[in-house]
Amino acid sequence: MTALPDDFWESRFQGSRTPWERPGINPAFAAWRASGDLAPCRILVPGAGRSPEPAALLADGFDAVALDLADSAVSFQAGRLGAGRSIRADVTAWMPDAPFDAVYDQTCLCALPPALWPAYEAQLRRWLRPGGRLFILFMQAGREGGPPFDCPLPAMRSLFSTWQWPDTLGEGVAHGLGTIEQPAILVRETPPSALPP
Numbered sequence: 001m002t003a004l005p006d007d008f009w010e011s012r013f014q015g016s017r018t019p020w021e022r023p024g025i026n027p028a029f030a031a032w033r034a035s036g037d038l039a040p041c042r043i044l045v046p047g048a049g050r051s052p053e054p055a056a057l058l059a060d061g062f063d064a065v066a067l068d069l070a071d072s073a074v075s076f077q078a079g080r081l082g083a084g085r086s087i088r089a090d091v092t093a094w095m096p097d098a099p100f101d102a103v104y105d106q107t108c109l110c111a112l113p114p115a116l117w118p119a120y121e122a123q124l125r126r127w128l129r130p131g132g133r134l135f136i137l138f139m140q141a142g143r144e145g146g147p148p149f150d151c152p153l154p155a156m157r158s159l160f161s162t163w164q165w166p167d168t169l170g171e172g173v174a175h176g177l178g179t180i181e182q183p184a185i186l187v188r189e190t191p192p193s194a195l196p197p
């Protein structure tokens, strides 16, 4: 599959068919905030949907921007963040005026058909400054089809092969849908020319 129908996500918001939505903050997000791994900075939340994390970031002093292509999601986030911080755009095409220090991807990658993953990974590199960090939840759906599309770790290591991975990954986070989200913090590579001598 290379694309979902244009109204796929908006029709789900309008039809109240949003089983991916959690009742509160994602436990992995809370753990990253508590540990200080995720500390105030300029941060993008792509595929933000109606998740509460962008508002939590803003409340905690982050320079937070939410991005989504579904009107309902964009309106929802605009109501909480202010219109200037909620952008309607396709993640595979949008470019910011200035790079971000961090990206928080909570089930955006797994919402995209795998054929779009290389383009999305390239966008993540474009959005982040060198050394910038990607806080991501890799969906372990363990089945064919989607969304959510399965993001097995060997495939993710291949897709994100130019990124710096941690030595070990933390515990997966269970979702009520019966899936597991594998948290990981990846660092965008620094080009050799940008390294100090």
Ligand SMILES: C[S@@+](CC[C@H](N)C(=O)[O-])C[C@H]1O[C@@H](n2cnc3c(N)ncnc32)[C@H](O)[C@@H]1O
Residues within 6 Å of the ligand: 009, 010, 020, 021, 022, 046, 047, 048, 049, 050, 051, 067, 068, 069, 070, 073, 089, 090, 091, 092, 106, 107, 108, 111, 112
């Ligand atoms: C599974 S939902 C996750 C929403 C939110 N992150 C959450 O955890 O509740 C995927 C979201 O990505 C958005 N999305 C899907 N494809 C997109 C694209 N190409 N560009 C921007 N947003 C997209 C959808 O509109 C939807 O809000």
